Amino acid sequence: MAEEREALEFDILFVGAGPANLASVIHLQRLLKRQSLECSIAVIDKGRYAGAHLLSGAVLDTRALEEFFPDYREKGCPIETEVTSESIWFLTGKKKFSFPFVPAAFSNEGNQLVSLSRLGTWMAEQAENEGVQLFDNTAASAPFMENGRLAGIITDDKGIDREGNPKANFEPGLLLKAKVIVIGEGSDGSLLRQLAHHFPTEQSAAPQRYSSGVKETWRIPEGRLKAGEVHHIFGYPLSTDTYGGGWIYAFSPTLISIGFVTSISPSSPVCDPHLNMQRFKQHPLLAEILEGGSMIESGARTITSGGADAMPQLCGPGFLVTGESAGLVNMQRQKGVHLAMKSGTVAAETLFDALLHDDFSDARLKSYEERFRNSWAYEELHAARNYxxxxxxxxxxxxxxxxxxxxxxxxxxxxxxxxxxxxKTKGGSKKVQRFMLEKEGFKPDGILTFSKDQTLYRSGTMHEEDQPCHLVIKPEDIAEICLKTCTVEFGNPCQHFCPASVYEFTTEPQPALKLNPSNCLHCKTCEIADPYGIITWTTPEAGGGPGYKLS
Known part of the structure; x- marks a missing residue:
């Protein structure tokens, strides 16, 4: 839109209110108060409330939390329970085989079970208590460049209809300027992707890898599990050439987190993470645990899994990158929240140093990368780099x-x-045929297993219906690739790998791709698994998307 935008200026602007950026603002505010320094800090997040888009298992290693927030328990941090026992299971179609012991590298002894959305909500409250301004319902839709430097971001326009015309309630987005912008958008962030066009650099790192995780929170009858039980599971229902696995975490004797992770790639797009999750629950072991229970919340998100070798540059002219935007997930330990928090506190120390010297030059900001590489977080990532x-x-x-x-x-x-x-194989290949047989043979019962529409309902997802489609595919690509090439080569896998039925193919009165953007879980699976690179995920009007409470 050409309308003039209102501009607001801050010293530091954080994009994304996840554990990395919230840890950073809390730590930075405390450092500033010790030196009686004043600094204007703001955090923006596209969710309709803090924590709305945060989803994980989650087992929390509290090492980073204890470093920057030693009194977190006294302040009411929503820890569900401590890990009391753990196991690793391998599943065949009907049986379970337990590993005789849990290797130290995989152990969760002393760790805590948390709902990441609840933890994020609590951390946001602590940040506001420290004097930080937090703006939810605010998405970073585009970077604002000035003199070859990221100098701000443009927030989403509100009140535009699906044809791109302003409605009666139209409000142009704001221009938020800052001396430094900290990007912590999570997996496959749209702002960081746009910045790559402004700062093309030779990639010395390995290409990033991704998985797609589907999670459900269940109430089950008492007596099946004990609070603090942690079970990591692999094997069924995946074939041996597909990386992935599942988990069960018992928050209490009756409240559990259960989920399944499937690797995704443009080179292997014929998959259905949602279907894998539902088939996982059909295993006799899982079905027995869940029998008589009820699913109360569900969600999906992508997970960076490339490790230390796939880390992008952690800083650039005017910005720092934290958390999963920087690929900070240890796949060997199946966790990354503690690494995200550590990156946030290291970023805070870099920002504090820059504020102390009133120096926001590239050289000063680059010390963030050095600081992080000298931290225990990078040491942990590096040790697991080949897992x-x-x-x-x-x-x-x-x-x-x-x-x-x-x-x-x-x-x-x-x-x-x-x-x-x-x-890339013909639609009639044995692999595609086998996949379609599995999919056609799956009939959700609405009790143990669910359709995508049923799980979508339990994610709290909502969008303003009358707005432009935020999943951008050029019309010529739909005509030539989606409806011709992809149909033959892959059988249009977007209708399968999307966990929310955003992509739908119709044949009457003629073949067409129908998009249902209001279903979108903001997981980014489509953009990552797209075999042709023609799907671009852009930010919808902020406040849309999932509304997680327990995930």
């Missing part, structure tokens, strides 16, 4: 490699020799 790569040659080779890495950290027999995969 995910180990499974590139399949499940059994991966287990062998993972075992060797426990004995010899950093070793990977698969590193550098991973099998190249190209799953």
């Amino acid at each position: 995910r790569k180990a499974f590139d040659q399949g499940l059994y080779a991966g287990l062998l490699n993972a075992g060797l890495q426990l004995k010899f950290p950093g070793l990977s027999l698969a590193a550098g020799v991973a099998k190249k995969r190209d799953d």
Whole structure:
């Protein structure tokens, strides 16, 4: 829109109210108060309330939290329970095999079970108590560049109809300017993606890897599990050439988190993470635990899984990158919240140093990267850098490699020799046929298993219906790729890999792609798994998307 935008200026602007950025603002405010320094700080988030878009298992390693917020328990941090027991299970179609012990590298002894959305809500309250301005319902739709530097962001326009015309309640987005902008959008952030066009650099890091996680929160009858039980599970229903697995975390004897993670890639787009989750629950072991219970919340999100080698540059002219935007997830330990928090506190110390010297130059900001690489968080990531790569040659080779890495950290027999995969095949291939048979054979019962529409309802997702579609595909790409090439090569996998039925193909009166953007969970699976790179996820009118409360 061409309307003049109101401009607001801050010293520091944080984009995204996840654990990384909230840890950063809390730590930064406390550092400033000790030196009696004043600084205008703002945090924006596209969710309709703090924590609305946060979803994870989650097992929390409290190391980072204890460093910057030692009195977190006294302040009412919403810890569900401490991990009391744990196991690793391998599932076949009908049976369970337990590992005889949990290796130290996988152990969760002393860790806490949390709802990430509840934790995010609480952290946002603590940030506001420290004097930080937090603006929910506010999305960073575009970067504002000035003299080759990120100097601000433009927030989303509100009140535009689906044809792109302003409605009666139209409000142009704001221009938020800052000396430094801290980007913590989570997995596959749209602002960071746009910045890559302004700051093209040679990528020395390995390409980022992703998985798609589907989670449900259940109430179950008492007596099935004990509070604090943690079970990590692999095998069924995945084939041995697909990386992924599931979990069960018992927040209490009756409230549990259950989920399933499936690797996704443009080179292997024929998959359905939602279906994998539902089939996972049909295993006799899981079905027995869930029998008589009820699913009360569901959601989905993508997970960065490339590890230390796939980390992007952590800073650039006018900005720092934190948390999962920086790919800070340890797939070996199946967690990343503690790493996100640590990146936030290291970013805070960099910002404090810049404010102290009134110096926001590139050289000063680059000390963030050095600080992080000298931290225990990077040491942990680096030690596990080859874990995910180990499974590139399949499940059994991966287990062998993972075992060797426990004995010899950093070793990977698969590193550098991973099998190249190209799953572009004709729609009638055996793989596609097998997938379609599995999908057609699945009939949700609405009790244990659910359709995508049923799980979407339990995610609290809502959008303003009359707004432009935020999933952008060029009309010529729909005509030539979606309705022709992709139909033949992959059988239009977007209708399968999207966990919320956003993509729908119709044949009457003629073949067409129908988009249902109001269903979108903001998970970004479509943009990542798209085999042709023609889907662009843009920010819808802020306040839309899921409304997680327990996830």
